[in-house]
Amino acid sequence: MAAIAAAAISGGASLLSNGAALSSYSSEYTGGILRRTLAPRLLPSPVPVARLRGGRISCRTSAPSHSAISGTKSDEMKSGPKDFLHINDFDKETILKIINRASEVKALLKSGDRSFLPFKGKTMAMIFAKPSMRTRVSFETGFFLLGGHAIYLGPDDIQMGKREETRDVARVLSRYNDILMARVFSHQVRWFVAFFDIPMAHVISHAQPLMRSHEITWMDQNPTQTGNASCDDHPSFAEGRGNFELDFSSEAPLILHIAEVGHMYVAAKGDACYRREDILDLAAYSSVPVINGLTDYNHPCQIMADALTIIEHIGQLEGAKVVYVGDGNNIVHSWLLLASVVPFHFVCACPKGFEPDEKTVEKARSAGVSKIEITDGPKEAVKGADVVYSDVWASMGQKEEASYRKQKFQGFQIDEALMEIAGPKAYFMHCLPTERGVEVTNGVIEAPNSIVFPQAENRMHAQNAIMLHLLGL
Numbered sequence: 001m002a003a004i005a006a007a008a009i010s011g012g013a014s015l016l017s018n019g020a021a022l023s024s025y026s027s028e029y030t031g032g033i034l035r036r037t038l039a040p041r042l043l044p045s046p047v048p049v050a051r052l053r054g055g056r057i058s059c060r061t062s063a064p065s066h067s068a069i070s071g072t073k074s075d076e077m078k079s080g081p082k083d084f085l086h087i088n089d090f091d092k093e094t095i096l097k098i099i100n101r102a103s104e105v106k107a108l109l110k111s112g113d114r115s116f117l118p119f120k121g122k123t124m125a126m127i128f129a130k131p132s133m134r135t136r137v138s139f140e141t142g143f144f145l146l147g148g149h150a151i152y153l154g155p156d157d158i159q160m161g162k163r164e165e166t167r168d169v170a171r172v173l174s175r176y177n178d179i180l181m182a183r184v185f186s187h188q189v190r191w192f193v194a195f196f197d198i199p200m201a202h203v204i205s206h207a208q209p210l211m212r213s214h215e216i217t218w219m220d221q222n223p224t225q226t227g228n229a230s231c232d233d234h235p236s237f238a239e240g241r242g243n244f245e246l247d248f249s250s251e252a253p254l255i256l257h258i259a260e261v262g263h264m265y266v267a268a269k270g271d272a273c274y275r276r277e278d279i280l281d282l283a284a285y286s287s288v289p290v291i292n293g294l295t296d297y298n299h300p301c302q303i304m305a306d307a308l309t310i311i312e313h314i315g316q317l318e319g320a321k322v323v324y325v326g327d328g329n330n331i332v333h334s335w336l337l338l339a340s341v342v343p344f345h346f347v348c349a350c351p352k353g354f355e356p357d358e359k360t361v362e363k364a365r366s367a368g369v370s371k372i373e374i375t376d377g378p379k380e381a382v383k384g385a386d387v388v389y390s391d392v393w394a395s396m397g398q399k400e401e402a403s404y405r406k407q408k409f410q411g412f413q414i415d416e417a418l419m420e421i422a423g424p425k426a427y428f429m430h431c432l433p434t435e436r437g438v439e440v441t442n443g444v445i446e447a448p449n450s451i452v453f454p455q456a457e458n459r460m461h462a463q464n465a466i467m468l469h470l471l472g473l
Contacts, residue, residue, distance in 0.1 A: 092342050095342060102464065103311075114145070116146065122147070125181070127158070129160065138463055180289070291466060299333075301459065303337075306458075307342075322346050324350075328357075336372065341369060346370055346373070348373070379418065391430065419447070426449065430455070
Protein backbone atom coordinates (compact mmCIF):
# COMPACT_ATOMS: atom_id res chain seq x y z
CA MET A 1 0.00 0.00 0.00
CA ALA A 2 2.80 2.38 0.92
CA ALA A 3 4.53 1.54 -2.35
CA ILE A 4 1.40 2.40 -4.30
CA ALA A 5 1.02 5.72 -2.53
CA ALA A 6 4.70 6.52 -3.10
CA ALA A 7 4.38 5.68 -6.76
CA ALA A 8 1.36 7.93 -7.05
CA ILE A 9 3.22 10.80 -5.42
CA SER A 10 6.26 10.38 -7.63
CA GLY A 11 3.99 10.16 -10.65
CA GLY A 12 2.38 13.48 -9.88
CA ALA A 13 -0.86 12.29 -8.29
CA SER A 14 -2.40 15.02 -6.17
CA LEU A 15 -5.59 15.97 -4.41
CA LEU A 16 -7.11 19.06 -5.96
CA SER A 17 -10.13 21.26 -5.31
CA ASN A 18 -12.30 22.24 -8.28
CA GLY A 19 -10.57 25.55 -8.60
CA ALA A 20 -7.12 24.03 -8.33
CA ALA A 21 -7.91 21.49 -10.98
CA LEU A 22 -8.95 24.24 -13.34
CA SER A 23 -5.75 26.11 -12.60
CA SER A 24 -3.71 23.00 -13.35
CA TYR A 25 -5.65 22.30 -16.53
CA SER A 26 -5.49 25.87 -17.75
CA SER A 27 -1.77 26.02 -17.12
CA GLU A 28 -1.34 23.58 -19.96
CA TYR A 29 -2.35 26.26 -22.45
CA THR A 30 0.58 28.14 -23.95
CA GLY A 31 0.06 30.67 -26.67
CA GLY A 32 -3.49 29.46 -27.23
CA ILE A 33 -2.35 25.87 -27.88
CA LEU A 34 -3.81 23.06 -25.83
CA ARG A 35 -1.31 20.62 -24.40
CA ARG A 36 -2.96 17.36 -23.42
CA THR A 37 -0.90 16.54 -20.35
CA LEU A 38 -3.50 16.71 -17.59
CA ALA A 39 -5.38 13.52 -18.43
CA PRO A 40 -2.41 11.16 -18.10
CA ARG A 41 -1.64 12.57 -14.64
CA LEU A 42 -5.16 12.25 -13.27
CA LEU A 43 -6.68 9.27 -15.01
CA PRO A 44 -6.03 6.01 -13.22
CA SER A 45 -6.46 2.70 -14.92
CA PRO A 46 -9.59 0.66 -14.43
CA VAL A 47 -11.94 1.77 -11.69
CA PRO A 48 -10.69 0.27 -8.44
CA VAL A 49 -12.89 -2.21 -6.64
CA ALA A 50 -12.97 -1.98 -2.87
CA ARG A 51 -12.76 -5.17 -0.89
CA LEU A 52 -12.39 -6.17 2.73
CA ARG A 53 -8.77 -6.87 3.53
CA GLY A 54 -7.59 -7.30 7.08
CA GLY A 55 -10.55 -5.30 8.42
CA ARG A 56 -9.78 -2.35 6.15
CA ILE A 57 -10.93 -1.13 2.79
CA SER A 58 -8.61 -1.74 -0.14
CA CYS A 59 -8.71 -1.26 -3.88
CA ARG A 60 -7.31 -3.71 -6.38
CA THR A 61 -5.47 -1.32 -8.64
CA SER A 62 -2.81 1.32 -8.71
CA ALA A 63 -2.50 4.51 -10.70
CA PRO A 64 -0.70 3.97 -14.02
CA SER A 65 2.37 5.94 -14.89
CA HIS A 66 2.30 8.87 -17.27
CA SER A 67 4.04 6.89 -19.98
CA ALA A 68 1.62 4.01 -19.67
CA ILE A 69 -1.29 6.13 -20.83
CA SER A 70 0.49 8.40 -23.25
CA GLY A 71 2.08 5.42 -24.96
CA THR A 72 -1.19 3.57 -25.59
CA LYS A 73 -3.71 6.36 -25.95
CA SER A 74 -1.78 9.00 -27.89
CA ASP A 75 -3.49 8.10 -31.14
CA GLU A 76 -6.90 8.58 -29.46
CA MET A 77 -6.32 11.83 -27.60
CA LYS A 78 -7.91 14.93 -29.05
CA SER A 79 -6.48 16.77 -32.03
CA GLY A 80 -7.91 19.55 -34.14
CA PRO A 81 -10.43 22.10 -32.82
CA LYS A 82 -10.38 22.87 -29.13
CA ASP A 83 -13.25 21.92 -26.84
CA PHE A 84 -15.47 24.50 -25.19
CA LEU A 85 -14.86 23.81 -21.51
CA HIS A 86 -14.00 27.19 -19.96
CA ILE A 87 -14.54 30.63 -21.45
CA ASN A 88 -10.98 31.70 -20.66
CA ASP A 89 -9.62 28.91 -22.86
CA PHE A 90 -10.20 31.46 -25.64
CA ASP A 91 -8.89 34.98 -26.13
CA LYS A 92 -11.00 38.12 -26.32
CA GLU A 93 -10.95 38.23 -30.11
CA THR A 94 -12.27 34.67 -30.40
CA ILE A 95 -14.96 35.18 -27.77
CA LEU A 96 -16.29 38.32 -29.49
CA LYS A 97 -16.04 36.60 -32.88
CA ILE A 98 -18.25 33.74 -31.62
CA ILE A 99 -20.76 36.21 -30.18
CA ASN A 100 -20.88 38.18 -33.44
CA ARG A 101 -21.44 34.94 -35.33
CA ALA A 102 -24.29 34.10 -32.96
CA SER A 103 -25.91 37.42 -33.75
CA GLU A 104 -25.59 36.85 -37.50
CA VAL A 105 -27.03 33.33 -37.45
CA LYS A 106 -29.80 34.46 -35.09
CA ALA A 107 -30.82 37.18 -37.57
CA LEU A 108 -30.84 34.62 -40.38
CA LEU A 109 -33.09 32.22 -38.46
CA LYS A 110 -35.38 35.05 -37.35
CA SER A 111 -35.85 36.05 -40.99
CA GLY A 112 -37.31 32.63 -41.73
CA ASP A 113 -34.42 31.63 -43.98
CA ARG A 114 -33.74 27.91 -43.51
CA SER A 115 -31.18 27.51 -46.30
CA PHE A 116 -28.13 27.73 -44.01
CA LEU A 117 -27.49 24.07 -43.12
CA PRO A 118 -23.83 23.77 -42.08
CA PHE A 119 -24.56 20.79 -39.81
CA LYS A 120 -26.21 18.72 -42.55
CA GLY A 121 -25.07 15.10 -42.27
CA LYS A 122 -23.63 15.67 -38.80
CA THR A 123 -24.71 14.20 -35.47
CA MET A 124 -24.28 15.37 -31.89
CA ALA A 125 -24.53 13.21 -28.78
CA MET A 126 -25.97 15.09 -25.78
CA ILE A 127 -25.05 13.55 -22.43
CA PHE A 128 -27.29 14.57 -19.53
CA ALA A 129 -26.33 13.47 -16.04
CA LYS A 130 -28.40 16.48 -14.92
CA PRO A 131 -31.78 17.01 -16.62
CA SER A 132 -32.55 20.42 -18.13
CA MET A 133 -35.27 21.92 -20.29
CA ARG A 134 -33.28 24.85 -21.69
CA THR A 135 -30.03 23.00 -22.33
CA ARG A 136 -31.68 20.09 -24.10
CA VAL A 137 -34.16 22.08 -26.20
CA SER A 138 -31.71 24.85 -27.12
CA PHE A 139 -28.99 22.44 -28.25
CA GLU A 140 -31.32 19.98 -29.98
CA THR A 141 -33.40 22.62 -31.75
CA GLY A 142 -30.39 24.71 -32.71
CA PHE A 143 -28.51 21.75 -34.17
CA PHE A 144 -31.63 20.65 -36.07
CA LEU A 145 -32.34 24.12 -37.50
CA LEU A 146 -28.84 24.17 -38.95
CA GLY A 147 -29.26 20.74 -40.55
CA GLY A 148 -27.92 18.33 -37.92
CA HIS A 149 -29.30 15.49 -35.84
CA ALA A 150 -28.94 15.47 -32.04
CA ILE A 151 -29.17 12.36 -29.87
CA TYR A 152 -30.35 12.68 -26.25
CA LEU A 153 -28.67 10.43 -23.69
CA GLY A 154 -30.37 10.84 -20.32
CA PRO A 155 -29.13 9.99 -16.82
CA ASP A 156 -30.28 6.36 -17.09
CA ASP A 157 -29.12 5.77 -20.66
CA ILE A 158 -25.38 5.37 -20.09
CA GLN A 159 -24.68 6.26 -16.42
CA MET A 160 -21.34 7.68 -17.44
CA GLY A 161 -18.69 7.19 -14.81
CA LYS A 162 -20.64 4.46 -13.05
CA ARG A 163 -21.86 1.78 -15.42
CA GLU A 164 -19.11 2.65 -17.88
CA GLU A 165 -15.99 4.72 -17.46
CA THR A 166 -16.06 8.23 -18.86
CA ARG A 167 -12.97 7.67 -21.00
CA ASP A 168 -14.57 4.62 -22.61
CA VAL A 169 -17.81 6.50 -23.27
CA ALA A 170 -15.81 9.32 -24.86
CA ARG A 171 -13.96 7.04 -27.26
CA VAL A 172 -17.11 5.19 -28.29
CA LEU A 173 -19.37 8.22 -28.80
CA SER A 174 -16.72 10.17 -30.69
CA ARG A 175 -16.62 7.37 -33.26
CA TYR A 176 -20.34 7.77 -33.90
CA ASN A 177 -20.71 11.54 -33.67
CA ASP A 178 -19.16 14.77 -34.91
CA ILE A 179 -19.48 16.63 -31.61
CA LEU A 180 -20.40 15.88 -27.99
CA MET A 181 -22.17 17.99 -25.40
CA ALA A 182 -22.29 17.03 -21.74
CA ARG A 183 -24.24 18.42 -18.80
CA VAL A 184 -22.75 16.68 -15.79
CA PHE A 185 -22.15 17.17 -12.09
CA SER A 186 -18.42 16.87 -11.87
CA HIS A 187 -15.93 19.13 -13.61
CA GLN A 188 -12.81 17.15 -12.79
CA VAL A 189 -12.17 13.55 -11.81
CA ARG A 190 -13.88 12.83 -8.50
CA TRP A 191 -13.67 9.62 -6.56
CA PHE A 192 -16.30 8.22 -4.26
CA VAL A 193 -15.72 5.56 -1.68
CA ALA A 194 -18.54 4.14 0.35
CA PHE A 195 -18.02 3.20 3.99
CA PHE A 196 -20.78 1.23 5.65
CA ASP A 197 -21.50 0.86 9.35
CA ILE A 198 -18.56 2.99 10.47
CA PRO A 199 -17.59 3.27 14.13
CA MET A 200 -17.67 7.06 14.33
CA ALA A 201 -14.95 7.20 16.99
CA HIS A 202 -12.48 6.05 14.36
CA VAL A 203 -13.69 8.68 11.92
CA ILE A 204 -13.43 11.56 14.35
CA SER A 205 -10.08 10.59 15.86
CA HIS A 206 -8.23 9.43 12.75
CA ALA A 207 -9.80 10.47 9.45
CA GLN A 208 -11.42 13.82 10.15
CA PRO A 209 -8.17 15.87 10.33
CA LEU A 210 -6.94 14.25 7.14
CA MET A 211 -10.23 14.99 5.43
CA ARG A 212 -10.13 18.63 6.44
CA SER A 213 -6.59 19.05 5.18
CA HIS A 214 -7.62 17.73 1.76
CA GLU A 215 -11.01 19.43 1.52
CA ILE A 216 -12.86 16.10 1.57
CA THR A 217 -16.57 16.14 2.27
CA TRP A 218 -19.03 13.59 3.63
CA MET A 219 -22.16 12.56 1.80
CA ASP A 220 -24.56 10.50 3.90
CA GLN A 221 -26.34 7.78 1.98
CA ASN A 222 -29.67 8.07 3.73
CA PRO A 223 -30.67 11.24 5.51
CA THR A 224 -31.92 14.74 5.11
CA GLN A 225 -28.64 16.53 4.47
CA THR A 226 -26.22 15.60 1.68
CA GLY A 227 -23.65 17.38 -0.40
CA ASN A 228 -20.91 19.68 0.79
CA ALA A 229 -21.61 19.57 4.50
CA SER A 230 -18.53 19.86 6.69
CA CYS A 231 -17.53 17.07 9.04
CA ASP A 232 -18.55 19.02 12.13
CA ASP A 233 -21.94 20.05 10.78
CA HIS A 234 -22.99 16.71 9.36
CA PRO A 235 -26.03 15.38 11.28
CA SER A 236 -24.75 11.81 11.38
CA PHE A 237 -21.79 12.79 13.47
CA ALA A 238 -24.23 13.02 16.35
CA GLU A 239 -24.90 9.31 15.94
CA GLY A 240 -22.72 6.39 16.89
CA ARG A 241 -22.44 4.78 13.49
CA GLY A 242 -23.43 5.64 9.94
CA ASN A 243 -23.31 4.82 6.23
CA PHE A 244 -21.34 7.35 4.23
CA GLU A 245 -19.70 8.22 0.94
CA LEU A 246 -16.52 10.20 0.71
CA ASP A 247 -16.47 12.58 -2.24
CA PHE A 248 -13.09 13.90 -3.22
CA SER A 249 -10.69 14.59 -6.06
CA SER A 250 -7.88 12.11 -6.08
CA GLU A 251 -6.50 8.88 -7.36
CA ALA A 252 -6.94 5.45 -5.85
CA PRO A 253 -3.87 5.45 -3.55
CA LEU A 254 -5.25 8.27 -1.45
CA ILE A 255 -8.44 6.27 -0.95
CA LEU A 256 -6.29 3.46 0.37
CA HIS A 257 -4.40 5.86 2.59
CA ILE A 258 -7.56 7.27 4.12
CA ALA A 259 -8.92 3.78 4.67
CA GLU A 260 -5.74 2.73 6.41
CA VAL A 261 -5.35 5.80 8.60
CA GLY A 262 -9.02 5.90 9.54
CA HIS A 263 -9.28 2.16 10.23
CA MET A 264 -12.51 2.14 8.22
CA TYR A 265 -13.97 -0.92 6.63
CA VAL A 266 -16.73 -2.09 4.32
CA ALA A 267 -19.30 -4.48 5.76
CA ALA A 268 -19.75 -6.90 2.87
CA LYS A 269 -21.15 -4.28 0.51
CA GLY A 270 -19.15 -5.27 -2.56
CA ASP A 271 -17.80 -2.67 -4.92
CA ALA A 272 -17.32 0.55 -3.01
CA CYS A 273 -14.76 2.57 -5.00
CA TYR A 274 -16.04 4.20 -8.14
CA ARG A 275 -15.57 7.31 -10.23
CA ARG A 276 -18.01 10.06 -11.08
CA GLU A 277 -18.46 11.41 -14.60
CA ASP A 278 -16.45 14.52 -15.40
CA ILE A 279 -16.13 16.92 -18.31
CA LEU A 280 -12.32 17.06 -18.40
CA ASP A 281 -12.06 13.28 -18.66
CA LEU A 282 -14.65 13.23 -21.44
CA ALA A 283 -12.83 15.91 -23.42
CA ALA A 284 -9.40 14.39 -22.92
CA TYR A 285 -10.40 11.06 -24.47
CA SER A 286 -12.84 12.24 -27.14
CA SER A 287 -11.54 12.57 -30.69
CA VAL A 288 -14.23 15.14 -31.52
CA PRO A 289 -15.00 18.52 -29.89
CA VAL A 290 -16.70 18.46 -26.48
CA ILE A 291 -18.92 21.26 -25.18
CA ASN A 292 -19.42 21.87 -21.48
CA GLY A 293 -23.20 22.13 -21.14
CA LEU A 294 -22.82 22.68 -17.37
CA THR A 295 -20.81 21.33 -14.47
CA ASP A 296 -20.89 22.08 -10.77
CA TYR A 297 -17.88 24.32 -11.38
CA ASN A 298 -18.90 26.41 -14.39
CA HIS A 299 -21.50 27.04 -17.10
CA PRO A 300 -19.75 28.67 -20.08
CA CYS A 301 -22.58 28.34 -22.62
CA GLN A 302 -24.92 30.28 -20.33
CA ILE A 303 -22.48 33.17 -19.95
CA MET A 304 -21.90 33.33 -23.72
CA ALA A 305 -25.67 33.69 -24.13
CA ASP A 306 -25.66 36.32 -21.38
CA ALA A 307 -22.91 38.28 -23.12
CA LEU A 308 -24.88 38.22 -26.38
CA THR A 309 -27.98 39.46 -24.53
CA ILE A 310 -26.11 42.31 -22.85
CA ILE A 311 -24.61 43.43 -26.16
CA GLU A 312 -28.06 43.38 -27.78
CA HIS A 313 -29.61 45.56 -25.06
CA ILE A 314 -26.75 47.77 -23.88
CA GLY A 315 -24.66 47.96 -27.02
CA GLN A 316 -21.48 46.42 -25.64
CA LEU A 317 -20.17 44.21 -22.88
CA GLU A 318 -16.86 45.99 -22.44
CA GLY A 319 -17.10 48.56 -19.67
CA ALA A 320 -20.52 47.36 -18.45
CA LYS A 321 -21.19 46.83 -14.74
CA VAL A 322 -22.67 43.38 -14.08
CA VAL A 323 -23.80 42.73 -10.51
CA TYR A 324 -24.64 39.18 -9.47
CA VAL A 325 -26.65 38.83 -6.25
CA GLY A 326 -26.89 35.39 -4.65
CA ASP A 327 -24.87 32.21 -4.26
CA GLY A 328 -21.26 32.19 -5.50
CA ASN A 329 -21.90 29.21 -7.76
CA ASN A 330 -20.95 27.93 -11.21
CA ILE A 331 -22.59 30.92 -12.90
CA VAL A 332 -20.36 33.27 -10.91
CA HIS A 333 -17.29 31.21 -11.80
CA SER A 334 -18.06 31.56 -15.49
CA TRP A 335 -18.59 35.32 -15.15
CA LEU A 336 -15.21 35.54 -13.42
CA LEU A 337 -13.53 33.55 -16.18
CA LEU A 338 -15.10 35.81 -18.81
CA ALA A 339 -13.89 38.83 -16.84
CA SER A 340 -10.35 37.49 -17.12
CA VAL A 341 -10.62 37.86 -20.91
CA VAL A 342 -13.07 40.69 -21.68
CA PRO A 343 -12.87 43.96 -19.69
CA PHE A 344 -15.96 44.87 -17.65
CA HIS A 345 -16.88 45.52 -14.01
CA PHE A 346 -18.11 42.39 -12.23
CA VAL A 347 -19.50 42.39 -8.70
CA CYS A 348 -20.67 39.32 -6.76
CA ALA A 349 -22.80 40.14 -3.71
CA CYS A 350 -23.26 37.01 -1.62
CA PRO A 351 -23.66 36.07 2.06
CA LYS A 352 -20.51 35.27 4.00
CA GLY A 353 -19.68 31.62 3.58
CA PHE A 354 -21.20 31.43 0.09
CA GLU A 355 -18.44 33.20 -1.83
CA PRO A 356 -17.18 31.87 -5.17
CA ASP A 357 -14.08 29.70 -5.37
CA GLU A 358 -11.07 31.71 -4.13
CA LYS A 359 -8.71 30.43 -6.81
CA THR A 360 -11.11 31.45 -9.56
CA VAL A 361 -11.51 34.93 -8.05
CA GLU A 362 -7.73 35.26 -7.90
CA LYS A 363 -7.42 34.03 -11.49
CA ALA A 364 -9.79 36.77 -12.67
CA ARG A 365 -8.10 39.47 -10.60
CA SER A 366 -4.57 38.47 -11.54
CA ALA A 367 -5.47 38.67 -15.24
CA GLY A 368 -5.72 42.44 -14.72
CA VAL A 369 -8.44 42.76 -17.35
CA SER A 370 -11.57 43.62 -15.36
CA LYS A 371 -12.54 45.18 -12.07
CA ILE A 372 -13.63 42.37 -9.72
CA GLU A 373 -15.47 42.84 -6.44
CA ILE A 374 -16.76 40.27 -3.94
CA THR A 375 -19.00 41.75 -1.25
CA ASP A 376 -21.76 40.86 1.21
CA GLY A 377 -23.64 44.13 0.71
CA PRO A 378 -26.16 43.88 -2.16
CA LYS A 379 -27.58 47.40 -1.78
CA GLU A 380 -24.22 49.06 -2.25
CA ALA A 381 -23.23 46.58 -4.94
CA VAL A 382 -26.12 47.28 -7.33
CA LYS A 383 -25.65 51.06 -7.45
CA GLY A 384 -24.97 52.11 -11.03
CA ALA A 385 -25.39 48.56 -12.38
CA ASP A 386 -26.11 47.98 -16.04
CA VAL A 387 -27.26 44.45 -15.22
CA VAL A 388 -28.49 42.91 -11.97
CA TYR A 389 -28.23 39.13 -12.20
CA SER A 390 -29.58 36.31 -10.04
CA ASP A 391 -29.80 32.53 -9.82
CA VAL A 392 -31.57 30.11 -7.49
CA TRP A 393 -30.14 29.94 -3.97
CA ALA A 394 -30.20 26.14 -3.91
CA SER A 395 -29.10 24.52 -7.16
CA MET A 396 -29.75 20.97 -8.30
CA GLY A 397 -28.17 18.69 -5.73
CA GLN A 398 -28.64 21.27 -2.97
CA LYS A 399 -32.41 21.16 -2.57
CA GLU A 400 -32.14 19.54 0.83
CA GLU A 401 -30.36 22.73 1.93
CA ALA A 402 -33.13 25.03 0.67
CA SER A 403 -34.55 25.97 4.07
CA TYR A 404 -31.12 26.57 5.54
CA ARG A 405 -30.11 28.70 2.57
CA LYS A 406 -33.26 30.79 2.75
CA GLN A 407 -32.25 31.82 6.24
CA LYS A 408 -28.69 32.61 5.24
CA PHE A 409 -29.74 34.56 2.14
CA GLN A 410 -32.13 36.93 3.89
CA GLY A 411 -31.55 40.41 2.44
CA PHE A 412 -30.30 39.06 -0.89
CA GLN A 413 -33.63 38.81 -2.69
CA ILE A 414 -33.84 40.98 -5.79
CA ASP A 415 -37.02 42.95 -5.37
CA GLU A 416 -38.39 46.21 -6.73
CA ALA A 417 -36.65 48.21 -4.00
CA LEU A 418 -33.23 46.80 -4.90
CA MET A 419 -33.80 47.44 -8.61
CA GLU A 420 -34.74 51.02 -7.76
CA ILE A 421 -31.37 51.42 -6.04
CA ALA A 422 -29.69 50.01 -9.14
CA GLY A 423 -31.28 52.74 -11.23
CA PRO A 424 -33.76 53.07 -14.09
CA LYS A 425 -31.32 51.84 -16.73
CA ALA A 426 -30.51 48.55 -15.01
CA TYR A 427 -31.68 45.35 -16.67
CA PHE A 428 -32.57 42.21 -14.73
CA MET A 429 -31.21 38.83 -15.84
CA HIS A 430 -31.67 35.30 -14.52
CA CYS A 431 -30.30 32.04 -16.00
CA LEU A 432 -33.52 30.14 -15.08
CA PRO A 433 -35.25 28.21 -13.73
CA THR A 434 -36.32 30.67 -11.04
CA GLU A 435 -38.12 30.28 -7.76
CA ARG A 436 -40.36 33.31 -7.89
CA GLY A 437 -40.74 34.91 -4.53
CA VAL A 438 -37.44 33.46 -3.26
CA GLU A 439 -34.33 34.88 -4.93
CA VAL A 440 -36.40 37.33 -7.01
CA THR A 441 -39.91 38.72 -6.87
CA ASN A 442 -42.52 38.13 -9.52
CA GLY A 443 -42.71 41.87 -10.15
CA VAL A 444 -39.01 42.09 -11.06
CA ILE A 445 -39.22 39.16 -13.48
CA GLU A 446 -42.26 40.64 -15.24
CA ALA A 447 -40.99 44.24 -15.28
CA PRO A 448 -40.24 45.97 -18.59
CA ASN A 449 -36.51 46.01 -17.87
CA SER A 450 -36.40 42.23 -17.33
CA ILE A 451 -34.62 40.53 -20.22
CA VAL A 452 -34.84 37.03 -18.78
CA PHE A 453 -36.64 35.47 -21.75
CA PRO A 454 -34.54 37.01 -24.54
CA GLN A 455 -31.61 35.75 -22.45
CA ALA A 456 -33.07 32.22 -22.45
CA GLU A 457 -33.63 32.34 -26.22
CA ASN A 458 -30.03 33.35 -26.77
CA ARG A 459 -28.82 30.06 -25.33
CA MET A 460 -29.66 28.46 -28.67
CA HIS A 461 -28.01 31.14 -30.77
CA ALA A 462 -24.84 31.34 -28.68
CA GLN A 463 -24.49 27.55 -28.70
CA ASN A 464 -25.01 27.40 -32.47
CA ALA A 465 -22.09 29.79 -32.87
CA ILE A 466 -19.94 27.78 -30.44
CA MET A 467 -20.58 24.61 -32.43
CA LEU A 468 -19.86 26.38 -35.71
CA HIS A 469 -16.54 27.56 -34.30
CA LEU A 470 -15.51 24.16 -32.93
CA LEU A 471 -16.38 22.42 -36.18
CA GLY A 472 -14.59 25.06 -38.26
CA LEU A 473 -17.72 26.00 -40.20
